[in-house]
Amino acid sequence: MLLYHGIDNVGDSRLNTRFISKDTFEQHLAYFKEHFHTVSLDEYYDAPAHPEKLTITITFDDGYRNNLTHALPLLEKYECPASFFITGIRDAGYDILWADLLDLVSHHSSEELAFSGLIFVKDKKGHFVDLSSRKTLKQFCKDSGWRFKLNMMHSLFAAIDPAILEQTRDYWVQMTTSEIRELSASPWATIGSHGYYHNNLDAIDLSSAKEELEHSRQFLEATTGTPISALAFPCGLYTRDVLKMCNQLGYNKLLAVDYLFDDDDLNLYLVERIGINPYISVTEQMAAILRGTYY
Template identity: 25%
Template sequence: MAIKQLLKRTSGWLYLNSPVGRNQLQGAGVILMLHRVLASDHAAELPHRNELCVGPKAFEHLLVWLKKHFDCVSLMDILQPGTVRSDRPKITLTFDDGWRDNALNAFPLLQKYQVPASIFLSTDFIGSRQRFWWESIGETLWGSHGERARMQLIDCLRQVGRPLPVAFDELDVERRSLALLHFLHSLKTLSPADLNRLTDECPDESLPQALDWQQVRMLEGSGLVRFGPHGASHAILTGLDDQRLHEELSRSRDALHNGCNRPLPVYCYPNGDNDARVREHVADHDYPFALGTGTGIYRGTDDPLNLPRFGVSQRVARNPQLLSWRLFRGART
């Protein structure tokens, strides 16, 4: 695996620095997808966090690398480019959900390097103590809130027909974290009611998980950050009937218009899930653009209501050449 990663990193570096790579990326735009920036790189490295989290050192390393190889621009500079041309490819950062650590840990580094970003808010969570199920369930099962809380949640999981794998506690740290990652993925098929019930079994945390509206206005006032909707309740839109879909889209749109001065004309699908019906509803709610989770480079010819992004994990942030390898592969499709 180490040799394979070395080959990818080397190939990615060669691609970015070759005439072929520069020509393929000329006039294109790269949209990155992040979620959280934790206070600790060590915490972000475990597999069950690595997928959605980066640490501050890795994030800073990523920003330095991006500034070296790209023009770091706002999302709208990619979606609605002006007349100013550049020889360098454009790249932009997007953050999903609206985690509180976006303000505490990510923003100081964005400000230090003057890198703009877009944050897509699950608006029901903003300014409330409502919790994201993935974080609450994952950390409780990991033991972050104590053994008693963990055992109570395990009992509740049995009641909804999702027992924790028997051998979970016998694994070493790395394999246990990886097993937890797979287990959390399996819970995505549970109903929202069951996920809420499981989340309610988890201990309350000292701070809300999400941003509050004061933080949103502070970040927006910096001129570096703009906000868009990522659902209201983070419900998977493809699973909603037409009435509930309309309510979900309207509630998130109205919250952004009430809470922000310049909300983005871009929707961001929870979990990336969308279909023709969802895209039609999003367009009917006055969104000319929407972000999915499919991988690819934006050249202005993509479906504007299902735009591609490249996900950034802790591993990628620590080794950005892996990102350039993915750009190489994306440029060929």
């Protein structure tokens, strides 16, 4: 199971280290078409693997507009199914994920940030750090829920030049609800949940995680008119209690990055994914997919 994020025109991974170019993506698809057996998420779970070829399925996380504008036309051209894991951030009234906004401000603004009674100053590596605890802002985000991130987003929007946001749109802008609907109408696309706010589900309490997953499904089902049964964990993080709860909520396709617990490989719903690496050649990437690992 392959994990992509964004596709751009030129393969610039400075703004988001998980983007590849349209051209590279097309080379992947051409290789898949010839050598691999590419199936939809449902087939990956339910149908037997190909007797000779490596059976793969393509997934995209984070709901970028470029998934619709750049990836879908190529998936249609090569007749390759893929699934797209989308948050509820548009429903919450934002067009950017908090992590992308934080990355942009970290790259482009030297200002210090003050919110929620904390002051963050940039260190030599360009990370915002709370002076009293020496904890990074990224770590604060990982440990906290939406309220903290919302306060942070307002502070970040005030710190960034709107012209920079405009120039870098391809790297962060989220699909609108009508674009999600357009994507889901393609016979090559399956839509799944990526949480509502992209909170790490191992860090927030279980009742908030439950609320987030229900809310996400309501939004995606209302938008696409199709049942949502797949979930890709934001940042690949979960707990054993979260796994149990997902099954109770009817999420029966659970997409991790790496397994986190010893018995995870016994869980039939839970599948690991290999993240696409923009820093290696197409040949090296295909070799890593064939091995199932980079090591």
